[in-house]
Amino acid sequence: MIYRKVALVDMDSYFASVEGVKNPILKRRPLAVVGGGKNPIVLSANYLAKIHGVKTGMIYSEAKKLCKNILFVKADYPQYEFTTLKLLEIIENFFPVYKEASIDEVYIAVDVFEDGVEKLKILKDEIKLRLGLSCTIGVGPNPVIAKSACEIAKPDGFLVVDDLNEFAKQLPIKDIPGVGKKSQKVFKEIGIETLEDFLKNGGISEKLRELVLKEYTEPEFFKHVPPKSIGHSLSLDKEIKSFEELYAVFNYLLFGIYSKLIRGRYGAKNVALYIKDRFGAFSLSHNLAVHTNDFFLLSKVVEDIAKKLYRNYPISKIGISLNNLKIIDSVQCSLFWEEYQRKYEKLAAVGNGLNNTFLSGYFILKSKKII
Structure with a gap:
């Protein structure tokens, strides 16, 4: 079977949200989950911290300068791992074909069912009910567009891309997976600010163009390949x-x-x-x-x-x-x-x-x- 529609379930501020479920007091304060070492790095921040400018990858001292009353919690990886196992158990009850892209991202073959999009809405509610966690779901003709839809819809959103041309007009080039800061700078210099601008300029990054315009998701994409x-x-x-x-x-x-x-x-x-x-x-x-x-x-x-x-x-x-x-x-x-x-x-x-x-x-x- 060829899958022509794919969804990405992206958990919102995952590590910080899990900590908030464990200790509800933390939900009411700006919170960042950090790694170990002398200068811990922010691994996840809740939205109360993000509105102050706290970002993933930031040194905790920088986060403290931006948000004076922020709380820091050391990452509890085992807890996050078996929370993801619970998440996949829920997803399996709705969709038989999926792929775990990371600990907090899961791609789903939507058109296994005729009412796949409606089932996704029910799935979103079920995740919130059973885990106490919110997620954002983006749906598109391929994984790149699905992930881009997630970036637009965050947090706690749901966005289906049916018209790629219309979506391209509103999608900033920075929200396309694979476009880093250096690429953004180059695109800006030549006047490319949206996906529509990118698609109109032929000869620029043909590999990325192919991924964006791909009209179907290969079944191969959903194969489980074990790491070493x-x-x-x-x-x-x-x-x-x-x-x-x-x-x-x-x-x-x-x-x-x-x-x-x-x-x-x-x-x-x-x-x-x-x-x-x-x-x-x-x-x-x-x-x-x-x-x-x-x-x-x-x-x-x-x-x-x-x-x-x-x-x-x-x-x-x-x-x-x-x-x-x-x-x-x-x-x-x-x-x-x-x-x-x-x-x-x-x-x-x-x-x-x-x-x-x-x-x-x-x-x-x-x-x-x-x-």
């Missing part, structure tokens, strides 16, 4: 000083990347761990007999590797990756979701209020505070 590996590392705000703590935090990180494993229906054949203590960085991996997505087996392997790595010295950074991935048919996660999901979601939601310590992800991060 998935993983996550964590710089700790408080050093780990016991094996029990080390294994608990490793298991929490495993929970997050396991969610991504299940989303892609992948199995892993290799597990690798990394730690950093006062004497340096050390890593160790283990090859499995077969590809698997059995959480309990992977957790046991993590425990065995961690025992070999741990040397009774305080640990400041850890990392975990699942490698040698391939798509497999079976998903062994029923017991995992009934027990472990409740456990880890409770840990992720624990907090002592804004004036004290706010927990993001796990108790080992207790020293981290909202600024």
Whole structure:
């Protein structure tokens, strides 16, 4: 089947919005989710922060200058990963053909159903009802136009592009995927400010022109191609000083990347761990007999590797990756979701209020505070 209409579901200020669902107090304040390190970078900002000029990629000190009362929360990647798994479970109830473009973006083949656009509207409401999160949906004849429609409609919008020529008149060239700051400058110098201007000028970026004018979405676009590996590392705000703590935090990180494993229906054949203590960085991996997505087996392997790595010295950074991935048919996660999901979601939601310590992800991060 050839898909002639595609939608992009783009979650609004995803990381910041998830934090707002975990702690509703945060919804009423300008908020930015930041990464680790001495000069954390803004990974996501809510719209109360964005109206002050706070943007993704900005150093947190710059964000603070723009918005004096902004709150900063350290990113909780495992929480975001299994929230995305819930999102895909909802999407699967409506549309059988989709592709996860990133942790907060999903492309959908709309014309699998005659009433596909109406089903998208219901899907949008369902996401809000079940997850408490808003999203923007753009619909077009191909992924480029669908994403461009999302940029125009944000936040919490819904835009269907039926007439490409009419849409081209109102679409700024900067909102076309693949057009960076340098390209914008070049286009501006030659008088190209909208998509319509771009399409009228022949010979300029034929590759981009082809993507924009493509009248259908190839079925190949929706094929799941597994990455070579998935993983996550964590710089700790408080050093780990016991094996029990080390294994608990490793298991929490495993929970997050396991969610991504299940989303892609992948199995892993290799597990690798990394730690950093006062004497340096050390890593160790283990090859499995077969590809698997059995959480309990992977957790046991993590425990065995961690025992070999741990040397009774305080640990400041850890990392975990699942490698040698391939798509497999079976998903062994029923017991995992009934027990472990409740456990880890409770840990992720624990907090002592804004004036004290706010927990993001796990108790080992207790020293981290909202600024």
